[in-house]
Amino acid sequence: MTTLDEFWRVRNAAAVTLGLCEDQMRRAIRDASVEQLVALLETFSPARSTGPEWTRTFEPLMERLWAWRDAETMTALAAFFRAKGVPWMAVANALSPGRRADLRHPAGARLPAFTVV
Amino acid sequence: MGLVQGAATIDRLRDEIQGVRYREATTTFCRLVTEEARPLKETIKAAIASAAPYVQVPSHLMQLPSGEMRGVNYDHTILGWRGAISLMGELGGARGILPNVQAMWYVPQGLNVWEQVICEFPGHYARDGEQCGKRFPGPDEHVNRFDGPAWNPPKIYFEDHAPIEGGSMDDRLSRMNWAIAEGDKAEAYGLFLGLAKDRANRQRLKDAILFAGITDLQDTIINRGGYQNIGHKALRARALVDIADYLGWDDAHELIYTVVPDLGCSPRLYGLWSEISTICRLEMPQHASIPKRSDKPLTERELDILTEAIVWGGPFEVNAAIMGFFKRGAGILDVGDAVVACFQRYLIDVLENPHAFLHPTHALDYMNVVQSWIRGFDNPHQVKAVFMGARFMNDTIRSNANFPRDPQYSLESRHTYRGWSDSIAVDRLLPALKDYVLAQDAPRSCALVDSYLDRTTERHDLLDTITYAACHWQNDPHVMRNGASSLEEFRHNRTSRRDDIIRGYVKHQARYVKRAPTHDCYQVYADYFHPAEALA
Numbered sequence: 272m273t274t275l276d277e278f279w280r281v282r283n284a285a286a287v288t289l290g291l292c293e294d295q296m297r298r299a300i301r302d303a304s305v306e307q308l309v310a311l312l313e314t315f316s317p318a319r320s321t322g323p324e325w326t327r328t329f330e331p332l333m334e335r336l337w338a339w340r341d342a343e344t345m346t347a348l349a350a351f352f353r354a355k356g357v358p359w360m361a362v363a364n365a366l367s368p369g370r371r372a373d374l375r376h377p378a379g380a381r382l383p384a385f386t387v388v
Numbered sequence: 389m390g391l392v393q394g395a396a397t398i399d400r401l402r403d404e405i406q407g408v409r410y411r412e413a414t415t416t417f418c419r420l421v422t423e424e425a426r427p428l429k430e431t432i433k434a435a436i437a438s439a440a441p442y443v444q445v446p447s448h449l450m451q452l453p454s455g456e457m458r459g460v461n462y463d464h465t466i467l468g469w470r471g472a473i474s475l476m477g478e479l480g481g482a483r484g485i486l487p488n489v490q491a492m493w494y495v496p497q498g499l500n501v502w503e504q505v506i507c508e509f510p511g512h513y514a515r516d517g518e519q520c521g522k523r524f525p526g527p528d529e530h531v532n533r534f535d536g537p538a539w540n541p542p543k544i545y546f547e548d549h550a551p552i553e554g555g556s557m558d559d560r561l562s563r564m565n566w567a568i569a570e571g572d573k574a575e576a577y578g579l580f581l582g583l584a585k586d587r588a589n590r591q592r593l594k595d596a597i598l599f600a601g602i603t604d605l606q607d608t609i610i611n612r613g614g615y616q617n618i619g620h621k622a623l624r625a626r627a628l629v630d631i632a633d634y635l636g637w638d639d640a641h642e643l644i645y646t647v648v649p650d651l652g653c654s655p656r657l658y659g660l661w662s663e664i665s666t667i668c669r670l671e672m673p674q675h676a677s678i679p680k681r682s683d684k685p686l687t688e689r690e691l692d693i694l695t696e697a698i699v700w701g702g703p704f705e706v707n708a709a710i711m712g713f714f715k716r717g718a719g720i721l722d723v724g725d726a727v728v729a730c731f732q733r734y735l736i737d738v739l740e741n742p743h744a745f746l747h748p749t750h751a752l753d754y755m756n757v758v759q760s761w762i763r764g765f766d767n768p769h770q771v772k773a774v775f776m777g778a779r780f781m782n783d784t785i786r787s788n789a790n791f792p793r794d795p796q797y798s799l800e801s802r803h804t805y806r807g808w809s810d811s812i813a814v815d816r817l818l819p820a821l822k823d824y825v826l827a828q829d830a831p832r833s834c835a836l837v838d839s840y841l842d843r844t845t846e847r848h849d850l851l852d853t854i855t856y857a858a859c860h861w862q863n864d865p866h867v868m869r870n871g872a873s874s875l876e877e878f879r880h881n882r883t884s885r886r887d888d889i890i891r892g893y894v895k896h897q898a899r900y901v902k903r904a905p906t907h908d909c910y911q912v913y914a915d916y917f918h919p920a921e922a923l924a
Contacts, residue, residue: 315792317611323789324702330793361794370795 408536418916437642459614470627471868552578601625619754676768682719732892742901756873805835825857833898
């Protein structure tokens, strides 16, 4: 596999696979209760994270929460983590309305321009 | 300049240091050099001697009543002097005095660290880190008594000792290294003093103390609290070697007293050293014969691989990348230079939170000790030290990455301001850069440096500008230490990416959290040394 068009084919195949994963994730996030979302976000505590590779996915997850959940849910999540105090301020700040992700949705793109990794 | 009563004397300087009267001590220091025409070297030596009995702690771990442990900070007074003495030559003239005045300003604030962390003595740790003023306020609620002066004399946790003499050089060096590893501070210190008396021993003694410092390094700081040393054993050893060379070894007794006992202080951590020794023995049994330089430095692709491993990978990816370079014939400094350059992408591209610079830049300073040791000495273990430095860098990056990114500290891209910086005349870039570093505007500072690097081949004045601006900030010896590390590594780096060291340096100095918002120390310096006149 040495030509540019072959590289591009492989890249496109990977993008299709990732798109299918995003569809699954979108449905799961839309169906989740606030309690389930809290449980997911709590895995980003430094004491509970499985490591930096997991914690680095916090930002992409926040983008998807802002894209796929309503303001009421986000407000409830922000209030929950703000009440947990200083160690959770980064999470609470990421959930605050003033920090709403400014997602781009390029014309013709199937999904917003999410952070991949 | 306010009216100062009484003569400036060395005794007065000593009393002000030990009484934690840092503003007065700084004024006396400046008066000794200007009004009394005392040599700067002699005045620095007096300041080090005044602090020496009071910088040791019983341990760098303190058991709390709950049974848990907390860390006890390392002495930073001597690290400020090391950085300042190094930067003096870089800045030159009256400007070169500024880092020394900053080092002096910090010294009285850095004594008796053990008492500071339990709020029983004033200083930087009690006032800022522990917030003792809120927990144990004095009678006047508007005065923070932990800013000094001291209400008790400082404690001595390790008395001065006599030199230990007799026996062969090899035997005494071996005993000293083992005493450090075993935590026998008195034996290590006595042996060092005895060995240091003979000029013929000094090169091997320097090599041995640097080796002792470099090998004592935690394997991770992730969720470790105080059970780490973030490279401080190596940093102290380097400070000893450099300052003794500056003062003269025959005038270095108090300096040795300041540094050597702490190398044997708890905790002593050899897990990472053991791991790296094992993998080198298994994979590269001939590692002691790897040359310092080769005709096979890292390619651009290899620099990308190493960047990916250090900044985004895990510890075993770092091991594998570095092992691969050595096994295909790269030299020790070829790889060491690459580690320093590749690490910069983390400072340049990733770091935003001003509080998150501290540990990664300790790793950079540790790597500088490693590199200077490799450049200046011959030791069969030097290949391993390159692994140690890269692993330390990677671990601090992973430790930071274990915390979710806080959008409160989002930083604009440097590229946003590139058009603006390119529109400024080249001869106005450096004055603008000084202003934006002082304003702590990292995106514009970085854009100005990018523009300058692309439009000129001049580097000395650029580094001078960043360093001089950075040295306006008080209460923090890390500034001088990191300045010294960055400038030294830039000068020696042979990779195609050496300019990244300047890009990382300016990002650090324009973004790293500051310990005071004012420039009182700079003002004292300016009153006595008139830097504007010196420039003219």
